[in-house]
Amino acid sequence: MSRAPQAPLFVREMGLPARFGLYVLFSLVIAAIDTRYAALNEVRSGLNALLHPLRVGLAMPWDWAREAGGFFVTHGELHAENARLQRERDRLLILQQDRQAMAAENAHLRSLLALPNRPGVTAVAAEILQTAADPFSRKVIIDKGKAQGLTPGRPVVDGAGLVGQVTRVFPYSAEVTLLTDQAQGAPVQNLRNGLRLIVSGTGADNLLEVRFLDMHADIKPGDWLYTSGIDGVYPAGIPVARVERTEPPRNTPFAKAFCRPIGGVGQYRHVSVLNVQPPPQAGGPALSEATRSSAGSRP
Amino acid sequence: MNSRPAKPDKSFLPKGAELAVPPSRAKVIGLLGVALALNLSPWPDGIRWLVPDFTLMVLLYWNIRMPRFAGLGLAFLLGLLVDVIRGLHMGLNALAYCAAAFVVLLLHRRLENFDVPGQNLQLAPLLVGKEALVLTLGLIFGHGQADWRWLGGGILAALLWTPMAWLLDRLTGRPTQPHAE
Numbered sequence: 001m002s003r004a005p006q007a008p009l010f011v012r013e014m015g016l017p018a019r020f021g022l023y024v025l026f027s028l029v030i031a032a033i034d035t036r037y038a039a040l041n042e043v044r045s046g047l048n049a050l051l052h053p054l055r056v057g058l059a060m061p062w063d064w065a066r067e068a069g070g071f072f073v074t075h076g077e078l079h080a081e082n083a084r085l086q087r088e089r090d091r092l093l094i095l096q097q098d099r100q101a102m103a104a105e106n107a108h109l110r111s112l113l114a115l116p117n118r119p120g121v122t123a124v125a126a127e128i129l130q131t132a133a134d135p136f137s138r139k140v141i142i143d144k145g146k147a148q149g150l151t152p153g154r155p156v157v158d159g160a161g162l163v164g165q166v167t168r169v170f171p172y173s174a175e176v177t178l179l180t181d182q183a184q185g186a187p188v189q190n191l192r193n194g195l196r197l198i199v200s201g202t203g204a205d206n207l208l209e210v211r212f213l214d215m216h217a218d219i220k221p222g223d224w225l226y227t228s229g230i231d232g233v234y235p236a237g238i239p240v241a242r243v244e245r246t247e248p249p250r251n252t253p254f255a256k257a258f259c260r261p262i263g264g265v266g267q268y269r270h271v272s273v274l275n276v277q278p279p280p281q282a283g284g285p286a287l288s289e290a291t292r293s294s295a296g297s298r299p
Numbered sequence: 300m301n302s303r304p305a306k307p308d309k310s311f312l313p314k315g316a317e318l319a320v321p322p323s324r325a326k327v328i329g330l331l332g333v334a335l336a337l338n339l340s341p342w343p344d345g346i347r348w349l350v351p352d353f354t355l356m357v358l359l360y361w362n363i364r365m366p367r368f369a370g371l372g373l374a375f376l377l378g379l380l381v382d383v384i385r386g387l388h389m390g391l392n393a394l395a396y397c398a399a400a401f402v403v404l405l406l407h408r409r410l411e412n413f414d415v416p417g418q419n420l421q422l423a424p425l426l427v428g429k430e431a432l433v434l435t436l437g438l439i440f441g442h443g444q445a446d447w448r449w450l451g452g453g454i455l456a457a458l459l460w461t462p463m464a465w466l467l468d469r470l471t472g473r474p475t476q477p478h479a480e
Contacts, residue, residue: 016401016404016405019370020371020397020398020401023372023374023375023394023397024394024397026375026390027375027378027390027391027394027397028390028394029390030389030390031389031390031391031393031436031440032390032440034388034389035388035440035441043389044389047380047383048383051339051383054336054339055339055341058339058340058341062340062341129341130339130340130341131341131342131344132385132386133338133347133350133384133385133386134385134386135348135433135437135445135446135449136387136443136444136445136446137442137443141386168386182443182444183443203444203446
């Protein structure tokens with residue numbers, strides 16, 4: 001078959017409306033597949049791996065702009081900040097020693113009661129590359145992924161409290177759904193009285209809510225909510241939110257409470273992805289070993 | 300190669316508008332790539348919803364100027380890529396891009412005869428409508444509540460289309476007024 005030297009005079013192809021109809025059909029099928037099944041995850045993951053260097057590269061000018069802004073800081077400001085950080089570090093070191101002593105005591109008491117050890121936690125530090133431009137949810141892209149051992153479902157925290165959860169993992173990056181996403185929830189406990197609740201995002205930037213609250217539930221503005229750890233996803237004791245106000249039931253049989261997230265959801269650039277090691281099974285060899293080791297280390 | 304005389308003298312024939320040299324494919328792809336990079340750039344969180352869809356703006360520009368090269372197929376592929384970039388479910392932007400490109404391809408003979416502000420007036424409903432279509436499709440596919448502030452990005456895109464088309468005209472060597480007498 002010889003190729004024509006120039007384009008054919010009369011092009012034979014489907015009409016524009018027919019082609020448009022075909023593409024609409026393709027799009028709808030792809031959207032349905034991607035919404036209902038996980039078949040396209042590999043494609044998405046591969047494309048994201050290809051896009052990763054571009055993402056990192058495009059974040060650089062913004063970093064430079066930020067650094068250039070921070071360049072003109074006076075010596076006095078730096079000095080004051082340094083002194084403040086030193087004080088903070090000393091305070092944290094004292095707390096850390098206290099925490100170690102308490103952890104040892106806790107392990108000892110748990111061994112006396114034959115309770116399983118609390119799950120251990122390790123952390124991977126990550127940097128937020130960008131916020132995902134998704135009008136339906138609150139997500140960010142971080143610069144750690146499968147290569148660093150991340151898996152979907154991991155809790156993400158910052159220095160202050162819970163930020164969100166890893167939802168999609170790509171080879172070198174991952175997508176974190178923030179706590180403020182309307183489909184995101186976290187099981188929490190009221191620090192004051194141990195009341196167990198579920199905090200959900202609202203889709204607004206700085207607002208969480210407790211949706212189906214009993215009319216007489218003991219929850220007041222100013223209460224601190226910490227993760228309860230009963231879901232097996234979030235380890236216990238991470239600060240989540242502070243109650244701002246409660247709303248008596250109006251049209252529904254349930255009351256509502258509105259809270260403000262404690263972690264800098266959508267504010268900071270650095271977060272930690274936690275890896276929760278499952279607690280050893282009760283009665284299993286791990287427990288007896290842990291008991292033995294803690295018993296052995298007893299003075 | 301160059302059939303034009305080196306020194307343009309006073310010809311006795313009336314001179315019409317200068318014919319635009321069609322831009323090379325590399326230029327088309329390159330400018331689309333720049334637009335994609337602008338969309339991929341980490342914009343600050345507070346104004347993320349206001350960032351216009353540069354990719355669609357450049358795509359519609361090429362739909363008008365080079366409808367044979369920038370057709371529905373290119374719109375579909377770009378839409379899928381934008382879905383991945385934005386972390387949306389695949390197919391939402393692909394469908395919206397195809398719909399916008401379809402309207403422009405249907406009308407491109409007419410659009411060609413308008414100057415840039417005239418084209419902008421006719422494209423404005425498309426640019427805003429595309430954002431509305433993505434939000435509606437997301438609702439249909441069950442993504443919960445949509446954040447309707449994102450329509451602001453479409454409105455800004457409609458406002459920015461004239462400067463963008465002017466800039467692309469300059470970059471690709473197209474005369475300002477294609478049918479100026």
